[in-house]
Amino acid sequence: MAAAAVPGPGPGPAEAAAPGEEAAGAGPQGPGPARLARLPLARVKALVKADPDVTLASQEAVFVLARATELFVETIAKDAYVYAQQGKRKTLQRKDLDNAIEAIDEFAFLEGTLD
DSSP states (O other): OOOOOOOOSSOOTTTOOOTTOOOTTOSTTOSSSOOSOSSOHHHHHHHHHTSTTOOOOOHHHHHHHHHHHHHHHHHHHHHHHHHHHHTTOSSOOHHHHHHHHHHOGGGGGGTTTTO
């Protein structure tokens, strides 16, 4: 016997996005193109404007900063997760980030920032 479809907040089988993709219209603003950035662009723009050296920031610049931040966080989280797995854990801890920062040359600029 087939399971009955129950209407709900989630996407149905025909609307489900492939892993790593967002379904069109799945953004919080309702129907429309999928959100390309997961960080709220208004918040990123507010952070950019908080810098007294910045007078104007285009929407494209704000988007690029948001996307670069997302990629950076994803990269450091994946690298830190390797250390969590070595400790037979699934939850990242500060020591995992410290280990990733210490071991990977790309993160050398972060040394001492978590102290």
